[in-house]
Amino acid sequence: MAIIQATDTDFQEVLKNNERVVVKYFADWCGNCRLFSPKFKRMAANEEFANVAFLDVNAETSPEARKLAGVTNLPFFAVFKNGELVEGAATSKEDYVTEMVRKIA
């Protein structure tokens, strides 16, 4: 599935329209965020997660979406189910993020 680029304008709408959501919060200054991009794309293409919506959110320009997950550092990943935050973590470890997504898939 393609990664959805979301902002404060449509974040709540995307959460409402997708039962399972994983969000990668990033910023343009964040090197680890950039290096995680191909891993996130690979995860989004994984059949195991076909029922999960993958979102990219610029933490700098989307304060409401950022606060909803309690972003503390970047990259920050958050998984939502039925619009509710299930878990959030600042990490650059692909295995950790994969396990987070498995919890909602």
Add this chain to the structure above:
Amino acid sequence: MKIPAIKKLVETQSIEALREAEEQLINEETPSFEIEGADEGEQLTHVFGAIWILNHMGDHNVDFKTALREFTQKVRISIN
């Protein structure tokens, strides 16, 4: 992210050299000059920071300290 590492890059490298280093780090290659950082991600953050500061200094005709303050403000905003 370590400010002294960014400062060192601003003082010793051109934007072109930093852009090349950015590409190299993304492609898992070794840049031609030393970039401080615990891993490739932190090194890339230092390169992004140095590029942003150099651009900001040129575009707004401000000194390093002013540009650095605005850069760190950007970073703080992203995680607060």
